[in-house]
Amino acid sequence: MKIYTKTGDRGETSLLGGTRVPKYNPRIEAYGTIDELNAHIGLLRGQLGADQNALIEQIQSDLFTIGSLLAATPKALKQMKLPELKLERITALEQAIDSMTEQLPELRSFILPGSTNLNAACHVARCVCRRAERRVVELRDHEAEEIDLDLVTYLNRLSDYLFVLARKISADAGVADIEWHG
Numbered sequence: 156m157k158i159y160t161k162t163g164d165r166g167e168t169s170l171l172g173g174t175r176v177p178k179y180n181p182r183i184e185a186y187g188t189i190d191e192l193n194a195h196i197g198l199l200r201g202q203l204g205a206d207q208n209a210l211i212e213q214i215q216s217d218l219f220t221i222g223s224l225l226a227a228t229p230k231a232l233k234q235m236k237l238p239e240l241k242l243e244r245i246t247a248l249e250q251a252i253d254s255m256t257e258q259l260p261e262l263r264s265f266i267l268p269g270s271t272n273l274n275a276a277c278h279v280a281r282c283v284c285r286r287a288e289r290r291v292v293e294l295r296d297h298e299a300e301e302i303d304l305d306l307v308t309y310l311n312r313l314s315d316y317l318f319v320l321a322r323k324i325s326a327d328a329g330v331a332d333i334e335w336h337g
Contacts, residue, residue: 171237191283
């Protein structure tokens with residue numbers, strides 16, 4: 156099977172269900188940003204220890220699920236059997252955040268990314284996650300699309316997880332957060 160189809164050579168692509176849309180369509184922008192986020196998460200997974208890798212791999216799977224849900228039109232979603240984003244995945248992120256937070260000093264100011272390279276990579280992923288969240292909300296609001304609010308909640312919690320993970324990475328390396336002193 157060839158990887159290229161040539162069907163997108165004129166600036167259009169197909170959604171799940173077959174609808175053709177321009178490549179700048181807000182739905183494409185939303186799931187494309189999820190894909191970009193997944194790539195950044197993959198970079199993190201390659202550098203993190205085994206204690207984080209199981210959750211990171213699950214997050215990557217969750218992002219594929221979110222991408223597939225965003226790639227389908229509302230009509231196609233009703234006709235196709237796609238994986239669901241389970242609410243327990245949001246709970247797992249919250250539990251991981253709480254567990255890491257218990258091990259960290261209290262946050263007393265804004266912090267700057269980059270106390271270590273891995274910390275900075277976490278913050279890059281966090282920023283892409285926030286953009287993905289904005290794209291999904293934009294799709295819901297401006298395009299009057301039916302979007303499961305759990306997707307937005309998941310992305311919001313994931314960005315929180317990435318923020319706390321960045322702090323934990325620095326703490327584990329014995330490096331203090333870089334506080335912002337405007």
